[in-house]
Amino acid sequence: MREDVKIFTISGMGCSASALAIDMAEKILKTHENFNAVILSTEILSTGWYPGKEHTMMVLNCVFRMGAAAILVSNKKEAKKRAKYKLLYSLRTQRAFDDKGYYSAFREEDSDGFTGVTLRRDLLQVAGETLRSNITILGSKILPYTEMIFYAYSIIKKKYLDKSTEIYVPNFKRVVQHFCLPASGKPVIREIGKGLKLGERDMEPALMTLHRFGNQSSSSLWYELGYIEAKERVKKGDKVWQLGMGSGPKCNGLVWECIRPIVGEAQRGVWADCIDKYPVLIVDKNSS
Numbered sequence: 001m002r003e004d005v006k007i008f009t010i011s012g013m014g015c016s017a018s019a020l021a022i023d024m025a026e027k028i029l030k031t032h033e034n035f036n037a038v039i040l041s042t043e044i045l046s047t048g049w050y051p052g053k054e055h056t057m058m059v060l061n062c063v064f065r066m067g068a069a070a071i072l073v074s075n076k077k078e079a080k081k082r083a084k085y086k087l088l089y090s091l092r093t094q095r096a097f098d099d100k101g102y103y104s105a106f107r108e109e110d111s112d113g114f115t116g117v118t119l120r121r122d123l124l125q126v127a128g129e130t131l132r133s134n135i136t137i138l139g140s141k142i143l144p145y146t147e148m149i150f151y152a153y154s155i156i157k158k159k160y161l162d163k164s165t166e167i168y169v170p171n172f173k174r175v176v177q178h179f180c181l182p183a184s185g186k187p188v189i190r191e192i193g194k195g196l197k198l199g200e201r202d203m204e205p206a207l208m209t210l211h212r213f214g215n216q217s218s219s220s221l222w223y224e225l226g227y228i229e230a231k232e233r234v235k236k237g238d239k240v241w242q243l244g245m246g247s248g249p250k251c252n253g254l255v256w257e258c259i260r261p262i263v264g265e266a267q268r269g270v271w272a273d274c275i276d277k278y279p280v281l282i283v284d285k286n287s288s
Contacts, residue, residue, distance in 0.1 A: 013248075013250075014250075016248075016252045025073050042067070043218070051114055054110045057110060086256065089254070101130065104120050105120070130249045133251070134252075135253075178238060179196075179241050180241065180242040182206070183216070183220035183224065186210065204279050205228050212271075226265070231275065232266065240256045
């Protein structure tokens, strides 16, 4: 690299690293005019492989696959002619202040001195709490007032009038057309989709990415965006919401707006050799 190229390493940020890096790049570009930034998001299994015998630490050996994605962002004026998207919002939330959340996925040594990541049973509950806080803040920025009023009223009613009242889930599909969810597993994808009241088509990019490439940690979000583009579903003016969740725990959300027609992606990129075969039917083991 040239001497004037600034390099920042944020390895260790887990599955939310690439979304976090976009947020970081946005802040850097706000103070540096006429600059480009390249984000390299990758999952390298060899550095995180656990060779021990503790079952709670062996899970990660089975979860992740190797993969990578590179993203170019710019604040140069000429970039508007070629750029696909404009970043509208970026939001980072974390719950490291809570001991239960902090230790739900924790890197430590086992009794034999081997280093690995312990996944505890309350991980999904912690992930839900982390996601909820992020969505609440992001929703206040992008949702129409009517959705916010319904949400606030349901909270007040549950707290003071009727405790059996269910909290209203805002309809994010009124402002967002495409969703890139954490590809951590089918149960996680479907649980997040259920919580956001998403349909099968909305969860399709995450489910198909998991089916074809596995969980590639933070780079999965870009394989999902590539899937949507290869299906030629993104239209000019559409909003895309990328949601990255990682250990810490933390949650990073990005909302993009498509600023030009995107065509011909089915013949390019990582999906070029198989996009016609998708979507495939995925049958859940728990379904009858």
